[in-house]
Amino acid sequence: MAEKRRQFTREFKLEAVRLISSGERKLEELARDLGVRSDILRGWKKQAEGRAGLKNDDVFPG
Numbered sequence: 150m151a152e153k154r155r156q157f158t159r160e161f162k163l164e165a166v167r168l169i170s171s172g173e174r175k176l177e178e179l180a181r182d183l184g185v186r187s188d189i190l191r192g193w194k195k196q197a198e199g200r201a202g203l204k205n206d207d208v209f210p211g
Contacts, residue, residue, distance in 0.1 A: 159209045166197045
């Protein structure tokens with residue numbers, strides 16, 4: 150049986166990107182603490198950077 154895909158809230162993603170951008174912790178350490186793969190965090194950061202200047206609702210739609 151296939152495992153159900155996890156979904157994360159917009160707020161969770163925005164906070165994760167904020168923590169990555171602060172530079173206080175390594176991405177791999179943060180990923181482990183949040184329970185998310187590091188490549189997922191990199192993707193969220195890239196998405197947020199590509200949509201800089203938009204409202205938070207538009208950075209991670211849906």
